[in-house]
Amino acid sequence: MEKRIIYSEKTTTDLPSGFSFPHTAVACSDIERSMDEMRGSGRNTVLSVVILTAEEFARMASIHEKRPVDSMSFRTIVTGAGTDGSLADSPLLANVTHITSSRLSERELSFHLKRAFSAMEREKRLADERNNYKNTLLDMKHDQEDLINIGRALSIEKDPDHLFRLILMLSKKITGADAGSIYIVEELKEGGKQLRFKYSHTFSKELPYEEFVMPLNKNSIAGYVAVTGTILNIPDVYRLSKSDPVAFNSSFDREHNYRSKSMLVVPMRNHLDEIIGVIQLINSKEDDTGTGKVTGNEAFEIVLSTPGDFEGKVVPFASRYESLMEAVAGQAAIAIENNRMMKQIQEQFEEFVKASVTAIESRDIATSGHSFRVAELCKQMALAVNKEEDGVFKDMRFSDMAIKELEYAALLHDFGKVYIDLAIFQKSKKLFPKEFENLMLRFDYLYRCVELRFFMEENDLLRRAREGAAVSDEFDKIRAERESRLGRIREMKETLSALNEPSVTGKDPEDVIREILEELESSGCLYPDGKPMPVITESEKINLEIRRGSLNPSERKEIESHVVHTYNFVSRIPWPPEYRNIPEIALKHHEKPDGTGYPDGIAGNDRIPIQARMMAIADVYDALAATDRPYKKSVPLEKTLGILKEDAGNNKLDAELVDLFIRHRIYEKVDKDSFKTGVG
Numbered sequence: 175m176e177k178r179i180i181y182s183e184k185t186t187t188d189l190p191s192g193f194s195f196p197h198t199a200v201a202c203s204d205i206e207r208s209m210d211e212m213r214g215s216g217r218n219t220v221l222s223v224v225i226l227t228a229e230e231f232a233r234m235a236s237i238h239e240k241r242p243v244d245s246m247s248f249r250t251i252v253t254g255a256g257t258d259g260s261l262a263d264s265p266l267l268a269n270v271t272h273i274t275s276s277r278l279s280e281r282e283l284s285f286h287l288k289r290a291f292s293a294m295e296r297e298k299r300l301a302d303e304r305n306n307y308k309n310t311l312l313d314m315k316h317d318q319e320d321l322i323n324i325g326r327a328l329s330i331e332k333d334p335d336h337l338f339r340l341i342l343m344l345s346k347k348i349t350g351a352d353a354g355s356i357y358i359v360e361e362l363k364e365g366g367k368q369l370r371f372k373y374s375h376t377f378s379k380e381l382p383y384e385e386f387v388m389p390l391n392k393n394s395i396a397g398y399v400a401v402t403g404t405i406l407n408i409p410d411v412y413r414l415s416k417s418d419p420v421a422f423n424s425s426f427d428r429e430h431n432y433r434s435k436s437m438l439v440v441p442m443r444n445h446l447d448e449i450i451g452v453i454q455l456i457n458s459k460e461d462d463t464g465t466g467k468v469t470g471n472e473a474f475e476i477v478l479s480t481p482g483d484f485e486g487k488v489v490p491f492a493s494r495y496e497s498l499m500e501a502v503a504g505q506a507a508i509a510i511e512n513n514r515m516m517k518q519i520q521e522q523f524e525e526f527v528k529a530s531v532t533a534i535e536s537r538d539i540a541t542s543g544h545s546f547r548v549a550e551l552c553k554q555m556a557l558a559v560n561k562e563e564d565g566v567f568k569d570m571r572f573s574d575m576a577i578k579e580l581e582y583a584a585l586l587h588d589f590g591k592v593y594i595d596l597a598i599f600q601k602s603k604k605l606f607p608k609e610f611e612n613l614m615l616r617f618d619y620l621y622r623c624v625e626l627r628f629f630m631e632e633n634d635l636l637r638r639a640r641e642g643a644a645v646s647d648e649f650d651k652i653r654a655e656r657e658s659r660l661g662r663i664r665e666m667k668e669t670l671s672a673l674n675e676p677s678v679t680g681k682d683p684e685d686v687i688r689e690i691l692e693e694l695e696s697s698g699c700l701y702p703d704g705k706p707m708p709v710i711t712e713s714e715k716i717n718l719e720i721r722r723g724s725l726n727p728s729e730r731k732e733i734e735s736h737v738v739h740t741y742n743f744v745s746r747i748p749w750p751p752e753y754r755n756i757p758e759i760a761l762k763h764h765e766k767p768d769g770t771g772y773p774d775g776i777a778g779n780d781r782i783p784i785q786a787r788m789m790a791i792a793d794v795y796d797a798l799a800a801t802d803r804p805y806k807k808s809v810p811l812e813k814t815l816g817i818l819k820e821d822a823g824n825n826k827l828d829a830e831l832v833d834l835f836i837r838h839r840i841y842e843k844v845d846k847d848s849f850k851t852g853v854g
Contacts, residue, residue, distance in 0.1 A: 175298070177291055181225040184254075221294045222248040223271070223287055235264045247298075249290035253278060337513055338373040341453065341506040348502065349438060349495045350472035351455035352377050352488070357396045358451045358510075360387070369400055369452075378478040381430050395420045396452045399439045403449055405500065406439040409490035433457075433484040438491040440499040442507035450510060453503050457484070458491045524582075531585050534592050537599075543848060544796055549584035550844045551792035552785070555831065556580055558838040566830050570784075575752040580785045583744075583759035587789060590739025594732060601724050603674045604717045610674055614667060616709045620699045621663045627698070628656035666690050670710075676724040683719045691715070734772045737761055755783065763789040768825040779828055787828040791835055794818065794827065799846040811841065 226234065231252045249271045264270075271290040272278075278286070342354050353376035357369050367390045374383040392398040398420045399406055408414065411422035411434050427434050436458050442451040459476040478484055531545045556572040572580070591599065597606060605613065631652050635645045669690065673683055687710070694709050701707045710718075717726050725733060741761040749756055762776065763786045769777030771790075776782055798809040798817060809817070815836055822832040835841070 175295075176220045178220055178222045179225070179287065180222055182227060182230055184227050184230065219298065220247060221291060221298070223251065223290045224248060225251045225253065225283075227254045228252055231264065231266070231270075235266050238266060247294065249294060251278075251283075251286055251290070334510075334513055334517070335373075337509060339375070341502075341509070342373060342375055345453055345455060345499060345502055345506075346375075346377070346473045347471070348498060349455050349491055350459045350476075351438070351491075352457040352459055352473065352476075352478055353381075353432075353434075354453065354455040355383075355396070356451060356453055357400065359390065359400055359449060366390075369394075369397055371396075372451075376432070377473060379430070379432060381432070392419070395422065395437070395439055396454055399441050399454075400449055400452050403441045403443070405441070405496050406437065407491050407493065407496055408437040408439075410435050411437050433478075433481070433488075435484055435488045436490045438495060438499060440496070440503045442503040442510070444507045444511045450507050453499065453506065455491070455499070457488045458495075459487050460489045527582065527585055531589070534589065537592075537596050544800065545585050545588055547796050547844050547846070547848060548587065548789060548792045549581045550848075551795065551840055552580050552584045552788050553577055554838075554840045554843045555788045555792070555835060556785075558834055558840060561838075562834070567834065579753045579756055580759065580788070582753060583756045583763075583785060584789055584792065586744050586756070587740060587760045587763050587793070588736060589743055589760075590736035590741070593739040594736055598725065598729050598732060601729070603676060604720050604724050604726075605674050605714060609714060609717070610671075613670065613710065613714055616699075616707070617663060617667045617670075619707075620694075620697055620709055621660060623699055624659050624663065624697070625656070628652060628659075662693070666693070670718065673718050676720070676722070683721060687715055687718055734764070737764055738773050755785065759783055759785045759789065762786040763793060766790070766826045767828060770826070784828075784831075787831055791818065791827055791831055794821065795835070795841060796846070799841070808846070815841070 224234075231250060234250070248269060250266065250269055251271055252273045254275065271293070272286045338356050342356050345351070346354050353374070355374040356372045358372045360368050360370050362368060368387045369390045370387050371383075371385060374381070388394060388397065390397060390400060392401050395406065395408075395411075398404070406420065408420075412424070414420065414422055422434070424434075426432070434456050436456070438455045438458070440453045440455075441449045442453060444450050457478065459472045459478070476487055478487060528546075535542045535545060556577045559567045560571050562568050562570070603610065632649065635648055635652065639645050669686060673686060691710060697709065699707045699709055720726055723730075737760065741757050744760055745757040747756075761773070762782050765771035765774065765776045765782045765786065767777065767779050767782065767787075769775050779787065795814060795818060798814040799811070800808060818827065818832050818835070821827040822829040
């Protein structure tokens with residue numbers, strides 16, 4: 175603190191020959207220059223006593239209104255003529271230490287100078303105390319606000335890596351720390367625990383870091399805090415003595431030309447009072463500009479670059495930070511534990527879903543892996559949408575949560591098939607194997623009946639021949655008719671066997687069945703008791719008349735009901751808000767833009783969620799590309815993509831999404847044999 179005596183050459187007062195305190199005496203003949211001298215320069219506080227005449231004092235007051243000087247840092251002594259009551263109205267009257275019209279003796283002047291400087295020093299000391307108290311209160315206010323913000327931020331952060339970064343960044347902001355690290359206590363599978371260096375950051379320097387593990391013991395500062403649960407507040411880690419319970423390893427400082435000094439290390443305790451980690455903060459920074467200004471952002475604003483910075487700008491962590499950081503560490507521990515439990519619950523739920531889907535698909539090996547492939551195809555389509563910079567999808571983006579929602583919906587889209595008769599899913603031909611076997615047996619029975627009838631007719635002719643009748647022509651006629659009738663029965667069996675295949679035939683199946691039934695009306699096929707026996711039952715007729723595929727209308731309707739069963743099932747799951755669309759997506763993945771889909775025949779892309787439209791494409795593609803569906807062989811890729819384009823052109827699938835699927839070659843991102851039981 176500099177002390178300065180400024181005296182006007184117009185005064186008749188002589189300065190004392192000496193003072194008991196250091197000072198600077200400046201003779202000044204111009205009042206404005208005198209005021210400039212009072213202002214001083216730089217960061218040092220200048221305390222000035224100005225000795226001037228009454229005329230100069232009046233002049234000083236008028237200048238002060240335009241160019242004010244901190245009134246606490248100067249006092250005036252007015253001497254000479256004009257020091258009467260006319261000065262009583264001066265705005266600077268409070269700064270006047272003494273007024274006299276007579277000459278001051280050296281002793282009197284010395285007394286008034288000492289009194290003036292003493293008063294200013296006291297005011298300065300009180301002002302500094304008030305300012306420090308104000309700054310402390312302001313800093314505490316910032317800390318309280320930060321503490322509230324930390325609680326709010328930690329409660330909503332879901333990403334573990336972001337969570338660690340957030341904890342450390344906010345901890346450094348509160349304490350003004352330049353650097354810091356987070357350590358996490360990990361359980362080892364073979365028993366015991368270790369300490370993992372999880373995340374680190376330094377404001378003043380880009381320092382590399384990578385995760386590593388260390389034994390959980392007292393041999394390191396972080397390890398000591400993790401083991402004992404003690405908060406360490408170290409003013410200077412290089413001044414730790416051998417009697418201190420911890421020692422500092424300076425290898426990192428030497429390697430990266432850094433200077434760790436003050437350190438605050440706090441344990442993170444969970445709700446069970448278990449230590450799950452450690453927050454280590456290094457080098458608390460303080461404003462060294464002399465302005466006394468507190469922003470609460472010292473951690474960001476003050477840079478440590480020179481050895482002098484580490485000496486002048488780094489201070490010990492204030493003791494109040496210990497309790498504050500204990501509160502922060504507690505909140506951080508709860509957030510980490512909640513995050514860990516949420517992740518564990520999500521992983522368990524995801525594994526439960528996958529296990530359930532696997533169990534359902536294991537009922538039918540032919541569709542094994544279908545739901546997993548559809549889920550992966552949908553995920554890849556969503557990621558492709560996120561990459562679009564032009565076209566209809568340029569403004570559309572799927573968040574990580576939205577992609578996970580789509581993935582779950584795709585995994586569960588066929589869950590309702592558990593309610594459907596498995597035989598229908600495994601129906602590879604129009605007739606079930608037993609039905610077809612019974613049909614063939616009835617034709618064999620018919621064959622034998624016809625054959626037996628002709629044998630009986632031949633036997634009758636033989637009897638007549640023995641009695642002398644001429645029957646040779648009749649023999650030839652009966653044998654020819656027998657071969658014709660039996661041959662026709664064999665042809666019908668072959669026709670029905672071919673008709674039983676789900677592939678499309680050249681002739682209309684209904685016409686073929688009608689012709690066969692007309693022929694069979696005169697077959698005379700009877701049960702042993704003599705009653706007529708239908709060779710083809712009504713149920714077999716309905717199934718054999720199927721034009722495409724292997725399912726009759728009733729069976730197809732039952733298959734289609736799986737989406738309703740799926741919807742009813744997944745709707746009962748208490749999904750969090752971010753997954754609330756899963757039931758609707760699963761329900762509508764068989765709806766078509768032209769309104770011919772099911773279960774509700776919804777028309778228009780705008781009425782079908784884009785996720786359901788994505789799933790429709792993935793579902794069709796996998797059904798076509800699958801290598802072992804019971805009712806068909808795998809369709810070649812070129813033909814599969816052609817069918818997708820054709821369906822898009824006929825408004826059966828979303829044309830824009832089909833284009834995206836093909837353009838981004840989504841089909842190459844998922845192997846058609848992946849996720850199958852027994853397939854890696």
